[in-house]
Amino acid sequence: MQDGTLRRLLSVGIATAVLGAASWSVAGNRWPYPLSIDVSPGGWVEGQLGTVRNSADTSKYIGCSIDSYSWGSGVYCYAFDGANYKGCWHPDTRSNFSRMAMAVQALDGDALLQFVPAADGSCDMIIVNQASHWEPKQP
């Protein structure tokens, strides 16, 4: 093998190693969490807002709202996977309303949301998780 070819191969190898090391050093864990709706009674509804938003299926969505009216307030979480819809409404007449509202207030565009509707339509559970491994929403 000629000296010129050897030198070129060596430079390409070094460049590849440097680029690989650079990309490895900036990459943390990136964990997608697609939408999942368990329609059975007591079934969980979960999905990370970024993953759901960025999915190829444009019919899917998941989210929550805090509704305040002159007659009262409630927390509402909902999701649709293109075929099934599931939600829960937690009114302020329930003793644990403030805890549910606190969880929903922590929700932002990059969070993981999990909730479980009770048999009567109220919320048995709302979990909001913020973490580095969730993907941000793309435009």
Add this chain to the structure above:
Amino acid sequence: MSWGKLQLAGIALAALVLGTVVGRVSGMTNASSISPGRDDSTLRKLDALEQQVRQLAANNRQAVQFASASTARAAAATAVQPPPLAATRAAISESGEELAAPTEEQIAAGDRLVALADAVIASGRLTADDRRSLRRALAASDPERREATILTLVRAMNEQRLQPTEPGPFF
């Protein structure tokens, strides 16, 4: 008044008492060493100092009590207070009073709300127009049927008997 100052005052008092006792004892043996006038003056000073020390001790006790009360007030201020709604409900519950009964208008509005919700569920679709109509009917209804109707609609959606035509909040 700090504890250190109180201790110093106590030591001074003890020294004076000791000095007086020594003076009196030495006066018994040598009457010319302390004149009667000088002895009275020392006793008056001693009484005054004793009063001062008592006052200092009393002030110190008050300061300690004040500090304890301040600490208790600060702890009460930082304690988690129940939300106003829960506090109100607890007060109502404790007093045995019931919430105001719905008016006839609210009952009539509640009837309309239930009829509207039934019609929406029967259609199988929750449209933007339905949401607007439900919002108006909910505002006029009595609280019990308002809550029951919302949860009935949610159950219908969870059982896939009713599907919203667009995403967003419930109403």
